[in-house]
Amino acid sequence: MSLSSEMVCPPVGDQPLSEATQIALYGVTRVLASVGRAFVCLDSDFRIVHASYLLDDLLGKGISRALVGRGIEELLGADLFGARGPLREALVAGHRREGWRATLQLKDTVSRLVSITAAPVVHEPSDICDPRMRFVVLLRPAEEEESCSNSPAFYSDAIACSPAMQRIFRLVETLQHSEAAVLISGESGTGKEVVARAIHQSSPRSSGPFIGVNCGALPGDLLESELFGHIRGAFTGAVRDRVGRFELASHGTLFLDEIGDLPPLLQVKLLRVLQERQYERVGESVPRTARARIIAATNVDLRIALRQGRLREDLYYRLCVVPIEVPPLRDRREDIPPLASHLLNRVTCQHGLIRRMSPQAMRLLLEYSWPGNVRELANVMEYAVAVAKIETILPEDLPAEIRLSTPAPKPFATERGALRLPDSGQQEPRTVEADRLLSALETHRWSRSEAARALGLSRSTLWRKMRELHLTEKSEG
Ligand SMILES: Nc1ncnc2c1ncn2[C@@H]1O[C@H](COP(=O)(O)OP(=O)(O)OP(=O)(O)O)[C@@H](O)[C@H]1O
Ligand SMILES: [Mg+2]
Numbered sequence: 001m002s003l004s005s006e007m008v009c010p011p012v013g014d015q016p017l018s019e020a021t022q023i024a025l026y027g028v029t030r031v032l033a034s035v036g037r038a039f040v041c042l043d044s045d046f047r048i049v050h051a052s053y054l055l056d057d058l059l060g061k062g063i064s065r066a067l068v069g070r071g072i073e074e075l076l077g078a079d080l081f082g083a084r085g086p087l088r089e090a091l092v093a094g095h096r097r098e099g100w101r102a103t104l105q106l107k108d109t110v111s112r113l114v115s116i117t118a119a120p121v122v123h124e125p126s127d128i129c130d131p132r133m134r135f136v137v138l139l140r141p142a143e144e145e146e147s148c149s150n151s152p153a154f155y156s157d158a159i160a161c162s163p164a165m166q167r168i169f170r171l172v173e174t175l176q177h178s179e180a181a182v183l184i185s186g187e188s189g190t191g192k193e194v195v196a197r198a199i200h201q202s203s204p205r206s207s208g209p210f211i212g213v214n215c216g217a218l219p220g221d222l223l224e225s226e227l228f229g230h231i232r233g234a235f236t237g238a239v240r241d242r243v244g245r246f247e248l249a250s251h252g253t254l255f256l257d258e259i260g261d262l263p264p265l266l267q268v269k270l271l272r273v274l275q276e277r278q279y280e281r282v283g284e285s286v287p288r289t290a291r292a293r294i295i296a297a298t299n300v301d302l303r304i305a306l307r308q309g310r311l312r313e314d315l316y317y318r319l320c321v322v323p324i325e326v327p328p329l330r331d332r333r334e335d336i337p338p339l340a341s342h343l344l345n346r347v348t349c350q351h352g353l354i355r356r357m358s359p360q361a362m363r364l365l366l367e368y369s370w371p372g373n374v375r376e377l378a379n380v381m382e383y384a385v386a387v388a389k390i391e392t393i394l395p396e397d398l399p400a401e402i403r404l405s406t407p408a409p410k411p412f413a414t415e416r417g418a419l420r421l422p423d424s425g426q427q428e429p430r431t432v433e434a435d436r437l438l439s440a441l442e443t444h445r446w447s448r449s450e451a452a453r454a455l456g457l458s459r460s461t462l463w464r465k466m467r468e469l470h471l472t473e474k475s476e477g
Helices: 019-034 054-059 063-067 072-076 086-092 142-146 163-174 192-201 220-228 264-276 302-307 313-319 333-351 359-367 373-387 429-443 448-455 459-468
Strands: 038-042 048-051 097-104 112-120 135-141 182-185 210-214 253-257 293-298 322-325
Touching: 019 038, 019 054, 038 054, 038 072, 048 063, 054 063, 054 112, 054 135, 072 097, 086 097, 086 112, 097 333, 097 359, 163 192, 163 322, 182 192, 192 210, 192 253, 192 293, 210 220, 220 264, 264 313, 302 313, 333 359, 333 373, 359 373, 373 448, 429 448, 429 459, 448 459
Parallel strands: 182 293, 182 322, 210 253, 253 293
Antiparallel strands: 038 048, 038 135, 097 112, 112 135
16 A cells, blocks of 8 residues: 555654554544544643544544644643643543543634543554554544444443443343342442343343332331231231232342341341242231342442341342442443433433533533432433523533532542542542532531432431531531
């Protein structure tokens, strides 16, 4: 192959590129263009060393050549790529970031909303055509991403872009033909029920019912009758026989939520079901066979309940054959933009509206720490749709606790899911969470119901968190 004029890349600095390098780069550009992706390659100073010719289609003729040698912040904004921009910091720390929104804009050109993936280029200087390349940024018009509802990041109605969530959904796929008990743990609102439903949907039981029981919502005797059913006359008010949830879920899945709240007597009965598949209705002595597949969930650390003797160890190990831990949203920020779009669509479809997030509003969502996780994000989208005056959701359309939250430290997820702060070393995730709760409580003048609603938490969860984090109103403390 010989070099034609359109394949010649302009040099950065004094060094013209070799012919072989230019041919290799041209090939990569063609391949990525054929799947609709533009890209730019950056050197260690975040200067553009190559720009795909697809940028000419997005911003205007000649732009891809004009970009070479310029800083990436000129193209994608200093708030993402400036000295303390979150994407620059992530790249410097060796992390990949996916699904971020940005406005592609150069002085005097049209602007385009794009979705970007940025990653360090992993290579030895000798095994890449241009050793100056340190980082690559892939760009895709945002409207293409929105129409792509069957991308692998979507699992039926659930979104999983982050590596941690993708791992969970791959595990769900491998569990397809298993009947093993699954224990799903994670903070309130992280999507435990979403995962449980996905397990049910991908199992041969998907045509049967998915029956949920909240083990913390009823006192022990009522819960027993709810789970196992009762016969007429079993207790005052039992005027007829009643089928329990185990029986209702015979051909489907029984989802035992807040399993840590199960009273001791019912723990013994549930253990028998798990070991022998037998139970009796309340007031009856005939044993029945339990056929339901069991999935349990908890938003507290059950190992503490084990240590304190509130949960039987034998029951824990029977329930926890396959443990799944759903990480908090602040530890998987890649999921925020697609989740926000998905939840926004969910609200706008109900109202027949069209709404889009502005990049500035999206940035605030990316910086917030989400103590109420995905449920809080869903509430925020509903709020924003209600107050937005135009088609684009602006920062002022977001609730105060998000607008006013201090964006100072920008935490990144590490491999193990803990928060790492760029400059100030380690900070306890709890401190970040305490700040968010305090900010919501103060915004709502310490009305716990209103703060809980804004945070997407139940009142009891907010109470628990306030106790754990020792948060009290000054006048109370
Ligand atoms: N991955 C996801 N994709 C789409 N929507 C999600 C996802 N995760 C959570 N949601 C949405 O967030 C909300 C909360 O999810 P869910 O009820 O599963 O949380 P949870 O962990 O069971 O909460 P809790 O501990 O309070 O019971 C729901 O509206 C759900 O549809
Ligand atoms: Mg739940």
